[in-house]
Amino acid sequence: MFAAAGGASVSSYQLPNKQARVLVALEGDTDRTRFVVGSTELKGDNEVHVLQFNEDTNEVVCLKAFAHPNEVWSCATCPAPEHAELMCTTYSTGSELKTSLWRMTGVAAAAAAETSTGPPPLSQLDELAQLGAAPLGEHLGVIWNAVLPEQIVELCRNRLSLVTLAHGAVSSSTAESAATAPPIEGKSFSCARWDPHHAHSLGVGCGGALLSIDTRSMKLAHTVAEAHSQRVRAVDYNPNKPYVVLSCGDDYAIRYWDLRKPSDALLSVKAHSHWTTSACYNRFHDQLVLSSGTDYLVKLWRAESVSSAPPAVDAEEPENPDGEADGLVKAFEDHDTSVFAVAWSAADAWIFASLSLDGKTVINHVPPAEKYKILL
Structure with missing residues (x-):
């Protein structure tokens, strides 16, 4: 059901009687702030909203609300505006994990009602193609290439596959063009992210290591052997600085790296008091970073010292006189259970969403004081 949270800058949406772990921005729509949420209800019907x-x-x-087969464990939306209604999900059938390419018919034309008392009647997703299947616990999802939207990577714990998509008027086709196993013996893949600066470069978590792979040859390009002491949960590339990435992991930390100088982190922050489940750069202002954790918190960080933001140029004042170049901007305490996903709006640099296990999505803003520090 729809719910407006207290406060002037927060609102929330509750999936009706559903647990959820999956939240992503509708990447292809850069005009409106839209997000996609998928449920993981073991004993009931599942939905995508x-x-x-x-x-x-x-x-x-x-x-729009769509009926979805089984629990949604991963979701990726197409970054190409002309295919904004396309989505891939990885879901459990009870015996294996499958991945399908769907069309969310009607989303592009849907207009928000002035008032809403809950989700609309369920619509049906149009399945365009099945991409693959894997044993339970093995398939981690799809990563869509924003530079070359016809390319995706299917990520499993013990294999990643490069897949080419072709879209027709009523159907789509897929073709695997390359694949590789984890390059570190005894370790498995855990997460991945395409490099927005290099169309054929993929950042990957493998155990506690951070790697980049050239997908043309499936060979390693960069290695940070001990990025984290435990599993890497998420990787993200700085949108403005090539070769600079962040990683977060089960060791509670967010770390920033220059892949060309992997011996030491550029910056390391203990972000949460338990597992850091996700972390991502702001799409436009790379000094801003979001993170979420199983400590029920969402945090907004300032990482100015490792960003592309220009330093202070006033010779009469020291740079960052208050010591505020890096650090916590705000901790958001809007959730009552573990937060598994955060996502920046694809349309507005100052809006973001977070999702907790109880199916609650919260929309928040960068605090005005922080916003005007950047703009003025």
């Missing part, structure tokens, strides 16, 4: 946030009214409404 497309949410829209209206900044003028501070409301979040469900534009």
Whole structure:
């Protein structure tokens, strides 16, 4: 059901009687703030909801609700505007994990109602292709290449595959073009992210290591052997500085790296008091980073010293006189259970969403004071 949270800058949406772990921005829509949420209900029917946030009214409404087979464990939306209705999900059938390519028919044309008392009637997803299957616990999801949207990577713990997509008027086709096993003996893949600066470069977590792979040859390009003392949970590339990435892991930390100088982290932060489940750069202002954890918290960080933000140029004042170049901007305490996903809006640099296990999606803003520090 729709719910407006207290406070002037927060609103929330509750999946009806559903648990959830999957939240992503609708990547192909850069005009409106839209997110996709998928449920992981073991004993009930599962759904995918497309949410829209209206900044003028501070409301979040469900534009479309789709029936979905089984629990949604991963989701990726197409970054190409002309194919914004395409989505890949990885889901459990009870005996294995499968991945399918779907069309969310009607999303592009859907307009938010002025008032909403809950999600609309369930629609059916159009399945365009099945991409693969793996044993339970093995398939980790799909990573869509924003530079070459016809390319995706299917990521499993013991294999990653490069797949080429071709879209027609009523159907799509897929073709695997390359694959590789984990390059570190005894370790498995855990996460991946395409490099926005190099179309054929993929950042990968493998055990506690951070790697980059050239997908043309499937050979290692860079290695940070001991990026984390435990499993790497997420990797993200700085959108403005080539070769600079962040990683987060089960050791509670976020670390920033220059892949060309892997011996030492550029910056390391103990981000949460338990597992750091996700971390990602702001799409436009790379000094801002979001993270979430199983400590129920969402945190907004400032990492100015390792960003592309220009340093202070006033010779009469020291740079960052208050020692605020790096550090915590704000901890958001809007969730009552573990937070498994955060995502920046694809349309607005200052809006982000978070999702907790109880199916609650919260929309928040970068605090005005931090926003104007960047803009002024």
